[in-house]
Amino acid sequence: MSRSPSPVSSLDFFESDPSDEEEYAPVRRRVPGKAAGGSKKVANGGGGGAAGGSKGKVKINLTALRRARDVEVAHPADGPIEEEDDGVGDEDDEGYFDGMIGKRAIDLSNQQLKADHGLRPLWVDDRGNIIVEAFAPFAKQAQDFLVAIAEPVSRPSLIHEYRITKPSLHSAMSIGLETKVIIEVLSRLSKTPLNHRLIARIEEWTASFGKVRLVLKDNRYFLETSVPEFLQTLMQDEVIRNCRVTREKEAGPTVFGAEQVARPRRDYAIPGTEEARRAERGEAEPIHPTRENDAVLGAVIGIGEADEMDDEDEAVHSFEVAGERMEDVRRRCKDIDLPALEEYDFRNDTVNPNLDIQLKPMTVIRPYQEMSLAKMFGNGRARSGVIVLPCGAGKTLVGITAACTIKKSALVLCTSAVSVAQWKQQFLHFSNISERQICAFTQGEKEMFTTPAGIVISTYSMIAKTGKRAHDAEKMMQFLRSREWGFLLLDEVHVAPADMFRKCINNFKVHAKLGLTATLVREDDRIGDLGYLIGPKLYEANWMDLAKNGHIATVQCAEVWCPMTPQFYREYLRNPSRKRILLHAMNPNKIQAAQFLINYHESRGDKVIVFSDNVFALEAYAKKLGKSFIHGGTPEGERLRILSRFQHDPSMNTIFLSKVGDTSIDLPEATCLIQISSHFGSRRQEAQRLGRILRAKRRNDEGFNAFFYSLVSKDTQEMYYSSKRQGFLIDQGYAFKVITELHGLESMPNLVFPTVAQQISLLEEVLNTGDAASETADHYMRLNNGKHMKRVAGAQPSLSTGAGSIPAVQRFTAPLEHLSGGQNLSYREQNKSINKELSREERQNKKGKSGQGGKEQHPLFKKRKLEMEAVRKERGNGA
Numbered sequence: 099m100s101r102s103p104s105p106v107s108s109l110d111f112f113e114s115d116p117s118d119e120e121e122y123a124p125v126r127r128r129v130p131g132k133a134a135g136g137s138k139k140v141a142n143g144g145g146g147g148a149a150g151g152s153k154g155k156v157k158i159n160l161t162a163l164r165r166a167r168d169v170e171v172a173h174p175a176d177g178p179i180e181e182e183d184d185g186v187g188d189e190d191d192e193g194y195f196d197g198m199i200g201k202r203a204i205d206l207s208n209q210q211l212k213a214d215h216g217l218r219p220l221w222v223d224d225r226g227n228i229i230v231e232a233f234a235p236f237a238k239q240a241q242d243f244l245v246a247i248a249e250p251v252s253r254p255s256l257i258h259e260y261r262i263t264k265p266s267l268h269s270a271m272s273i274g275l276e277t278k279v280i281i282e283v284l285s286r287l288s289k290t291p292l293n294h295r296l297i298a299r300i301e302e303w304t305a306s307f308g309k310v311r312l313v314l315k316d317n318r319y320f321l322e323t324s325v326p327e328f329l330q331t332l333m334q335d336e337v338i339r340n341c342r343v344t345r346e347k348e349a350g351p352t353v354f355g356a357e358q359v360a361r362p363r364r365d366y367a368i369p370g371t372e373e374a375r376r377a378e379r380g381e382a383e384p385i386h387p388t389r390e391n392d393a394v395l396g397a398v399i400g401i402g403e404a405d406e407m408d409d410e411d412e413a414v415h416s417f418e419v420a421g422e423r424m425e426d427v428r429r430r431c432k433d434i435d436l437p438a439l440e441e442y443d444f445r446n447d448t449v450n451p452n453l454d455i456q457l458k459p460m461t462v463i464r465p466y467q468e469m470s471l472a473k474m475f476g477n478g479r480a481r482s483g484v485i486v487l488p489c490g491a492g493k494t495l496v497g498i499t500a501a502c503t504i505k506k507s508a509l510v511l512c513t514s515a516v517s518v519a520q521w522k523q524q525f526l527h528f529s530n531i532s533e534r535q536i537c538a539f540t541q542g543e544k545e546m547f548t549t550p551a552g553i554v555i556s557t558y559s560m561i562a563k564t565g566k567r568a569h570d571a572e573k574m575m576q577f578l579r580s581r582e583w584g585f586l587l588l589d590e591v592h593v594a595p596a597d598m599f600r601k602c603i604n605n606f607k608v609h610a611k612l613g614l615t616a617t618l619v620r621e622d623d624r625i626g627d628l629g630y631l632i633g634p635k636l637y638e639a640n641w642m643d644l645a646k647n648g649h650i651a652t653v654q655c656a657e658v659w660c661p662m663t664p665q666f667y668r669e670y671l672r673n674p675s676r677k678r679i680l681l682h683a684m685n686p687n688k689i690q691a692a693q694f695l696i697n698y699h700e701s702r703g704d705k706v707i708v709f710s711d712n713v714f715a716l717e718a719y720a721k722k723l724g725k726s727f728i729h730g731g732t733p734e735g736e737r738l739r740i741l742s743r744f745q746h747d748p749s750m751n752t753i754f755l756s757k758v759g760d761t762s763i764d765l766p767e768a769t770c771l772i773q774i775s776s777h778f779g780s781r782r783q784e785a786q787r788l789g790r791i792l793r794a795k796r797r798n799d800e801g802f803n804a805f806f807y808s809l810v811s812k813d814t815q816e817m818y819y820s821s822k823r824q825g826f827l828i829d830q831g832y833a834f835k836v837i838t839e840l841h842g843l844e845s846m847p848n849l850v851f852p853t854v855a856q857q858i859s860l861l862e863e864v865l866n867t868g869d870a871a872s873e874t875a876d877h878y879m880r881l882n883n884g885k886h887m888k889r890v891a892g893a894q895p896s897l898s899t900g901a902g903s904i905p906a907v908q909r910f911t912a913p914l915e916h917l918s919g920g921q922n923l924s925y926r927e928q929n930k931s932i933n934k935e936l937s938r939e940e941r942q943n944k945k946g947k948s949g950q951g952g953k954e955q956h957p958l959f960k961k962r963k964l965e966m967e968a969v970r971k972e973r974g975n976g977a
């Protein structure tokens with residue numbers, strides 16, 4: 099399931115089936131009467147659960163399943179990685195979230211297998227770890243159910259792993275599942291009876307969920323509950339008490355009758371679905387989310403419509419809380435185990451004007467898009483939460499459809515000005531919204547809609563900007579703050595936990611919030627904040643399923659091991675870590691491997707994107723291989739020209755991109771990615787990069803595969819970071835194969851750096867380059883240009899692919915690092931300076947080398963130069 103245990107040595111591996119035996123997870127079963135420890139591959143379906151068909155005692159070794167995720171590697175700048183707390187804090191937790199990864203087996207040794215275990219797909223332990231036999235009967239239904247109640251941990255082709263956590267159960271409750279349904283269905287699907295400890299845990303974790311609600315009425319927030327004890331707990335809590343607003347006439351909580359809070363059912367269709375079209379044709383029955391049901395899963399039918407649990411005939415007590423203290427209220431409610439559910443009864447909102455928006459008749463949403471929206475609108479109200487779909491799977495349309503369902507004023511926040519334009523263009527493309535009703539709020543545009551309701555699209559940095567604003571920007575902010583918004587849409591929501599972005603959520607009066615992301619991972623511990631900042635995860639799609647159905651491309655992933663040349667390795671070992679980055683990036687064997695792969699794929703008709711975070715390496719490779727490159731410093735006109743030629747010109751089949759191209763770049767022509775240098779161990783960046791080829795136009799061609807190579811200098815820290823980076827994709831089911839040798843490389847014509855002398859000369863150049871060149875693009879810019887930087891809010895590094903107005907195929911945003919913490923700096927200015935810096939350095943180095951009166955060289959470099967000359971002499975100028 100993870101990296102191939104035995105490296106393969108040529109490109110032929112791509113001919114083999116990716117779901118070959120390496121995909122099989124070894125499952126160790128302890129069978130009475132046999133010595134434990136025999137490892138066996140899961141090879142067949144059906145009765146796979148039973149060891150020898152006996153009533154066995156079972157132990158599944160997670161270590162083998164999770165090999166690639168064993169080591170959590172911290173980026174030096176990230177600080178120590180802390181595992182997310184499940185909030186329970188009992189003795190069971192010791193080492194649980196930390197330890198289960200690769201260290202702890204699922205222990206079912208006290209469990210008896212059910213007689214018909216072969217029909218049941220799940221192994222469930224007493225702590226909520228679940229293994230799914232993806233080949234077993236009912237596995238598909240089990241996965242649909244598990245996605246609703248548990249966190250997907252790892253989903254390769256045959257064995258999937260999930261984990262029940264408190265937030266995952268809250269997500270389940272928020273989409274309408276009841277405790278008893280969760281337990282019953284889990285129990286039916288399990289090969290062994292559910293352990294009573296797990297049952298107790300599920301009951302405990304779900305007991306109070308949904309009993310407290312946070313409601314926005316007439317621009318005021320109220321905490322509501324129908325349970326008197328919970329009301330007492332809330333009112334006595336110090337934090338909540340401090341957030342309470344007491345108006346003169348309302349000394350105590352307000353009490354409403356049950357009829358005032360009766361929960362509606364969904365009696366409308368989500369736009370763009372078959373249901374909606376049936377309704378239009380007048381064939382509609384009451385609409386409910388469509389689900390595949392069967393006898394075993396009968397109880398799950400209620401997903402999305404199990405509102406009965408809340409239709410209690412009880413009075414509802416509520417009190418007002420301060421709008422500006424919302425984050426404290428949400429967090430505190432979560433901490434005291436009374437998570438506040440946020441739902442918006444938009445159909446009955448008569449205070450806020452309706453927005454006349456609907457999907458165009460030609461817009462048809464895909465099944466997984468419908469499924470995700472059904473989770474949001476399952477009970478007639480809009481639930482706040484997060485939808486997770488792979489890159490290129492169409493999150494934009496999901497957001498637009500949600501806006502078309504709510505039909506109230508909406509605020510859309512995204513990561514860059516180019517994304518703003520893209521969102522606006524997509525709204526106009528997929529819905530009937532008119533230009534008058536939709537406007538952008540960016541550095542360059544500050545429009546306000548003039549209709550009673552409308553849509554505003556802006557960037558996180560525009561909204562979160564602190565300090566003095568220009569007059570028109572301030573006016574716009576007042577406009578945004580003064581009104582109630584039916585819907586807040588947060589694109590790339592994984593950036594939201596950064597302090598700068600949480601302001602965006604807390605700044606406005608919003609009824610329903612929807613976060614969209616492909617990668618719900620961060621290298622710090624703050625992804626859990628989304629739970630109370632936005633809401634529970636409502637839906638997470640399975641990447642492999644989408645690939646199988648042709649919605650995203652199938653990708654073959656490989657790590658290519660490039661041995662360091664002896665000279666580079668010697669310097670690598672004796673240089674400080676900063677210089678090492680440049681040495682492993684510029685390893686001549688790696689450059690040759692990149693050249694070989696580019697040639698190989700170009701000759702197959704692929705379009706290749708080469709990614710490098712290191713700008714020095716990016717330029718050096720591209721220039722040496724005669725390819726075009728784009729980084730933050732490339733002028734806008736030049737970027738457009740390069741990207742447009744890459745799309746349309748058959749003679750330009752490869753471009754080099756720095757991290758400005760990581761996210762949201764929409765180049766459906768690209769079919770191959772080669773990564774030559776990357777930002778430490780960022781799992782998110784790896785996945786976002788892969789996303790650039792998931793939307794490949796040719797994805798539905800028969801037998802089509804896209805390719806993703808990560809070039810790694812052997813025996814360097816790159817290998818360490820590389821495994822860490824792959825963690826997220828491996829969990830999505832991607833298998834990274836290892837290539838140790840590229841057959842035919844040596845005999846390739848025009849191979850770059852073929853002689854030791856040329857390699858030494860490259861080494862010399864690398865060693866003589868200023869230390870800053872070792873940094874990744876953004877660090878490099880910061881180091882070099884910090885003093886020149888001017889703060890220009892809203893200006894983000896971005897790419898665009900067409901001239902004039904932004905065409906449909908382009909969508910670019912800034913690297914996340916720039917978006918998540920006060921780095922809203924003008925990229926262009928930085929890069930102008932960097933370009934100057936680079937060329938200045940280059941000029942100096944040249945002068946230094948040719949002895950033409952350049953600046954005095956540092957003694958260290960002089961010493962190196964002498965050493966190099968000695969080596970060269972020794973090798974007789976090494977031919």
Ligand SMILES: Nc1ncnc2c1ncn2[C@@H]1O[C@H](COP(=O)(O)OP(=O)(O)OP(=O)(O)O)[C@@H](O)[C@H]1O
Binds near residue numbers: 464491
């Ligand atoms: N139901 C649909 N019908 C037609 N086209 C669709 C549909 N859903 C998505 N698309 C198209 O798929 C492409 C990718 O969609 P989109 O840009 O929204 O992806 P994304 O999930 O936001 O990706 P990323 O995370 O990489 O930004 C777009 O060209 C979009 O128009």
